[in-house]
Amino acid sequence: MLLKQFFQHKRLATLLVCILLFENAKSQYHFFTKSEVNVASIQTEMLLSPRQFEIATSNTPILNPNDISLLSYKNMEALLPASGKLRGNANSSNIYIKALFSNTSDTTVEVFFYPGYYFKSIFLFRQPTKVGSNVQSLAERKPDFKFEDSYKGIVLQPKESSYYYIQLQPVRIQVNTFRPELINPAFLSAHAARVREDNNQISILTYIIVGILGMMIIFSFANFIVTGKKEFLFYCLYTLFNASILFGKTYLYLSTSDFNYFFEEYMDFALLLGGIVFYVYFLKYFLSINKQTNKLLNLVLNCIEILSIIFAFAYTFTYFLTDDIAGLSIMEMVMKYVILGIGLFFIGLGFKEKSKLINYIMWGNICVIVFGFISLTIIISPVQQSSIFSHALFHYEMGLVGELAFFLLGLTYKSRTELINKIKTEDAVNHENDKKNFEKQLAIIQARQEERNRISADMHDELGGGMTAIRLMSELAKQRTYRENMPEIEKISASANDLLSKMNAIIWSMSPVNDTLSNLIAYIKSYASDFFENTNIQCEVIAPEQIPAIEMTGIKRRNIFLAVKEALNNILNYTDANTVNIAVNINQNLTVIIKDNSTRMSYEEVSVNDNRFVHIKKRMETIQGELYIQNLNGTAVILEIALQK
Incomplete structure (x- = not known):
C-alpha cells in the first residue's frame, strides 16, 4: 500500500515538473510570434520590420544576461511611434x-x-532555441573604419537558429531615431556613406555659413580692439557661440565619439544659453539701455539674463546628477519660447518706437522668426524631399545669418553715426578754439598796429616837426651867411634832409594803411624820381597799369624799399651811368629790375657777394627773397619775392 502511494506521488510530481517546463518553454518560445530572420539571404542590407522583433525597456541596465529574457517584450508600436x-x-x-x-x-x-542614431552603447546577447538554454553575452565585433562604434557584428554558424537580444542605451536627446538594420560586411562602407550622404549638401552650406560668421566675428572683434565699444565684443561672442553650435552639429554629425554624445546632450544647449546672455548684453550696449533711459526694456532684458543663468545651473544639475530627460526637454522648450518671445517683443517695439537702431534689431528678429517658422513647418511635415531647401537646418541657418547681418549693419551704422558726431563735435571745439586763437592773434595784431600808428604819429608830429624846423633854420642861416663859406651849415642842412627822408620812410613802412603792393610800387616811383632829381641821371620807372590788390606787410615793404634805395645809391656813387630803368613785373612773384647803362664796373667786378650788395642780399634773405646780378651793357640788379595772393 505504501509502495503504491509512493508511485502515485512520483507520477504527480513528474507531471508537475513537465507542466512547469512546458509553461517556461511557452513563455520563451511559443509566444514569440515574430518572423524568423534568415541572415544568409542578406546580400546588402535588411531593415528589420516590426514583424521581426519585439522590444522592451528598462530604467536601469540589466546585469544578469538571463534576466534579459524575462523582460516584458511587446510590439514596437506599444513603446515607440x-x-x-x-x-x-x-x-x-x-x-x-x-x-x-x-x-x-x-x-x-x-x-x-545597425540600430540608428544616437546610441551610446550596443551590447549583444544570444540564447539558443533549445529549451532551458542560458542567455550568453557575445564578444564585441566591430568593423575597421571610421564609424565602427555604430555597427556590431553577429556571427551565425551553419544551420544555427538562435534568439538574439540587443541592449541599446540612447543619448539623452529628443532626436534619437530607432531604425534597426542588418548589413552584409561587404556593404558596410556603402551603408555608412548612404546614411550620411543626405547631409552632404547641407553640411557644405553650413561650413560656408560658419565661414561667413567667422568673418563677422573677426570684423566685430577688430572693431572692438580699435574702438573699445563693448557692443562689438558681445556681438562677437554671440556670433561665436552660434557658429560653434552650427559647426559642432555639422562636424560631429552621426559621430559615435563620446564628445559628440556630450555635445548633443549638454554642450549645444549650454552654448545656446551662453549666446542668449551675450545677446542680452549686446542689446544693452547697442541700444544704450539703462535704468534711467528705459526702465521697462532694462527690466525685460535683466529678467531674460537671470532666467538664462538659472536655467544654466538647473540644466547642469539635472544633466549630471539625474536621469530626468523630461526636465531637460522642458527647459529646452521653455528657452525656445523665450527666444520667440524676445523676437516678438522687439518686432512690436520696432513698430512702436520708430528708432533706427531698434529697426535693425526688429528686422533681425523678423528673419529668425520667419525662417524658424518655415523650419518648423518642414519638421512637422509628413512629406520629406531631398532638396537642400527642404532641410529645416537650411532655413534656420538663413534666419540666423539674416539676424546677425542686420545686427552687424546696425553696429556699423551706429559706429559711423557716432564717429560723424564725434568729428562734428571735435570740429566745433577746434573751430571755437581756432576762433579764440584768431581773436587773440587779431587783438595782438591790432595792438601792434595801434602801437605802430602811435609811434609813427609821434614821429611825424614830434621828430618830423623838429627835423623840419632844423632844416628851415639851416636854410635861413645859409641865406644870412651866403657871402661866407660855412661848410658846417651845409652839412647840417644835408643831414637834416637825409634824416627827414629816412624818417618819412620809417613812418611809411610802419603805417598799416600802406600795407599794399600798389602803395609799395607808388612809393618806389616817387622816391626814385626825387632821388635823381638834382643829378644828370635820367630815371624811368615802368610798372603795370593794373596792380592786383595784394597785401604787403610793413616788414616786406620796408626791406624791398631799402634794397631798391641801396641799389640806387650804388648807381649814383659807384657808376658812370646816366640812365636808370626800373621795371616792376607782377605774376606769381614780385620782380623789381634796376638796370643802368654803366661802363665803369665789369661782370667780374660785380657779384652778389660784393660789399656794395651785401646789405641788399641780407634784406632780401630776411623776407625770403632772392637777389640776382647781371652785367650786360650795364649792370642789372634783380630783386624777387614770392607773392601771397
Missing part, C-alpha cells in the same frame, strides 16, 4: 530588442547590426 523617433523617457531608458536569427546556409555567416 512608427517613425522610430524616441520620445520622452524612452531616450533615458535602456532599450532591449528580441529577434530570432537563423542561418540556413552550410557556411558561417557574419552580419552587422
